[in-house]
Amino acid sequence: MIRYVVVAAISVLLTIAAYFIWFYVHLNQEISPKSSTWGEFGSYVGGVLGPVLSFISLFFLIKSLTLQNQANEALRNEAKEAEKSEQLKAFSAVFFHMIDSQKVLLEKLAIDHRLEDGSIVTKTGAAAIITIENEVKKLRSIGAEDEHIAEYITKIDSTDQIFGILRAFYVTTKMVSEKITDQRGFSTIERTDFFNTLLAFTDFAQLRLIIMGIQFTDSAAARYLRGNGELISVLRDAHLPLDLY
Template structure:
């Protein structure tokens, strides 16, 4: 049990004063007027001596009380800040996983019809792999980035590649802005969400995003290239934006 030394000192002092009074004036022998005068002078002396000390102790107790109050207020502010932070994370989590689900829907609907019956319709990951085959073939014959950009533009007449890139870019932007340093988050918070985004994105779909970043000159591609958190996360997963 922790001893409250302030309380112990105060009670002890009161008991000693009471005992002194009882012993001197009530318990042993008669007291004369001169005794009372001497004790009155002694009381004045002790009061003058003890008052500064007691005032100092009162000030120290007041300072301690203020420090405890400040610590309590600081803990309360930190708790409120943490509650706001957790609420922001919960709000982001709903949007974040909805965006991941929307990416899966985009992949399921991703398809290409090839002219003149040259090849049956390709859907999903198979369509992306066919695009990659075309890019690799162009590279083998020495095609430059411009030629590959034109190839993708001709193939993607309905902007499906752009749609997949846009969904991914919006998710990265949402993580970057909502988990910013200004909102009391850290680079590690953004890193964890971006790693989750990459790991939850179908691998073929993720490769298509990187292909679009490498060859398409659109806002989403430029944003991802300039996003330091995203580029650092790509480096962590041993990837990059120049795969083709």
Template sequence: MVNRYIFFAAIAVFLVGALYSVNFFYFFGGALSNDGANWDQFGDYFGGVLNPILSFISIFLVVRSLVLQSEANQAGERGERIRAFESLFFNMIDRQSAGFSDFSIRSKGRVLTASEAVRFIEGEIERISSNSIEEIPNAIKFYDDGDEIFKLSRMFYVSEKIVHEKLSDENGFSKKDREMYYNVLINMSDFALLRLIMISMRFLSYKSSDFLRNNSELVFVMNGLGLDYKMYGEMP
């Protein structure tokens, strides 16, 4: 870009000199003068015409330089925000995975953990829904007497909220940025945990579940990956 304006300045210098020469020699049949005063007048003409043009180009280049510097500073700040965000974001995903490893429920004297516990809850949802789907929330809470589903739902919600707030439009990010990290969150989460989160979104009225359910960007990404919390049936 700078080279283009240097070229433009060189063309301007050439044209100013060429126009003067054509006008002086061709139309007036002039010859080179030995009088210094005439050369002073030529210098005044040359400088008077070129100075505004070259000054304008110089000012434009200075402004352009400042804009590029500002953009570079903004890119640097954005990079710092991304690094700080990712440190927090991936730390929460690790905590979420550890929390799900410890997830358990009790049924008939048996302790069911992690994926096994989720499959049991899904079986109970299927069994109860054939009779009275409105009883499902109470059944889930009965088996989850330690509120562990609430804890896991909140962990997932916190991870989602980090994306929602840290990568907001106000902070210079876009919907596309947020959707990318929602994809990361979903793909780095255990599939059984995701099913448990969807059960929470479908049947439980926790603040975290409500927030996840009402986040259209997250739901859009989930649907795009073949996940839909409505798969567990409609509530009356």
């Protein structure tokens, strides 16, 4: 912008210098005391400099409008970032509450397991999940198909505890996918961060049980989780394929 001010100043000086050189030096005329002559001089200066100064004024106007638009855009971006930050803050509170709810479900998990001598013991929490995994391995070792393992899971889950754990994970996953959307200014990177956090804060035994539920059950929750490409990608990166069993 400074260069245009310099151009304007040089234009003024050149215009006056040209007038002076032509009339005072070349034509050898004296400086006139007549007001009419000075009026003609003013008309000359205005006629020559008017278009130049008008152009420079127009440039300054356009430049000022551009700067104003940039300032307005910066304010809009700041407002969007502030809104996004508030959304993340509110979402994170609900998200971590959901993770805490999952921990409660794991603590309440209990199954009855029949020992070889016929006695029944109650396994709880992670111990219950390990027991289920061992039974699934035994079934696999004798050639059991997926449907037989699904029947076993249904049999031991008469009170829908496993389904409850699977559904809680499904609700949290769905919340990430539907709230942290591109339309709201978020990206795959942020959704992936939340999915990684979900895996990190979920007990590993509980996570294996969830994968078992995804692999063998056919509930709406299991179908949704199987079809969530971003979640599946995160699970694979964590070396947790859906055919773990």
